[in-house]
Amino acid sequence: KAGVTQTPRYLIKTRGQQVTLSCSPISGHRSVSWYQQTPGQGLQFLFEYFSETQRNKGNFPGRFSGRQFSNSRSEMNVSTLELGDSALYLCASSATSGSGYNEQFFGPGTRLTVL
Amino acid sequence: GNSVTQMEGPVTLSEEAFLTINCTYTATGYPSLFWYVQYPGEGLQLLLKATKADDKGSNKGFEATYRKETTSFHLEKGSVQVSDSAVYFCALTLNSGGSNYKLTFGKGTLLTVNP
Numbered sequence: 001k002a003g004v005t006q007t008p009r010y011l012i013k014t015r016g017q018q019v020t021l022s023c024s025p026i027s028g029h030r031s032v033s034w035y036q037q038t039p040g041q042g043l044q045f046l047f048e049y050f051s052e053t054q055r056n057k058g059n060f061p062g063r064f065s066g067r068q069f070s071n072s073r074s075e076m077n078v079s080t081l082e083l084g085d086s087a088l089y090l091c092a093s094s095a096t097s098g099s100g101y102n103e104q105f106f107g108p109g110t111r112l113t114v115l
Numbered sequence: 116g117n118s119v120t121q122m123e124g125p126v127t128l129s130e131e132a133f134l135t136i137n138c139t140y141t142a143t144g145y146p147s148l149f150w151y152v153q154y155p156g157e158g159l160q161l162l163l164k165a166t167k168a169d170d171k172g173s174n175k176g177f178e179a180t181y182r183k184e185t186t187s188f189h190l191e192k193g194s195v196q197v198s199d200s201a202v203y204f205c206a207l208t209l210n211s212g213g214s215n216y217k218l219t220f221g222k223g224t225l226l227t228v229n230p
Contacts, residue, residue: 090158
């Protein structure tokens with residue numbers, strides 16, 4: 001079974017631009033979560049999607065948005081990039097949305113550098 | 116709110132030394148607890164988990180026991196190898212209230228094992 005894939009793996013942008021990152025979950029997984037990893041703040045939850053609906057959002061400005069398609073693939077978009085948006089963006093998928101423990105499987109991440 | 120505190124790194128050990136990485140948590144509810152590992156240039160991999168009090172998670176020689184009375188989940192390994200060099204993250208997720216998809220991470224501990 002293929003793991004979580006993220007594209008692109010590396011990205012360089014300049015301030016003010018926007019960027020779109022893509023995540024393909026493990027086949028059959030319907031929940032996709034996004035995390036931002038920086039040296040200063042560590043790993044922070046961005047948002048989670050299930051069945052094309054955003055169920056919750058972390059404490060990030062509105063410049064960060066996402067969506068999920070009917071095949072469970074997800075994209076996240078960052079508009080008006082700032083230097084502080086430079087980070088590793090990780091996507092994770094899980095199998096169900098029910099209560100109780102659901103293991104999340106992480107992709108390799110997209111390394112975004114904002115110049 | 117929920118939070119995870121883990122020991123500051125970096126931790127440097129010689130091969131075959133004993134490893135302990137401390138982790139304590141605060142949670143409003145009954146969390147599941149995890150240790151994730153991140154090797155250089157890669158995403159996160161689940162190392163082990165425990166979903167209820169007194170459970171012991173174990174994998175690849177690593178162990179951690181869910182201690183509700185001390186709100187702790189310390190990671191241990193009896194004899195580390197050079198290949199264990201990585202960043203280790205303690206994390207939790209709640210098992211109810213629709214929050215089981217959201218992982219709250221500690222800051223991470225860099226482990227370097229020298230031959």
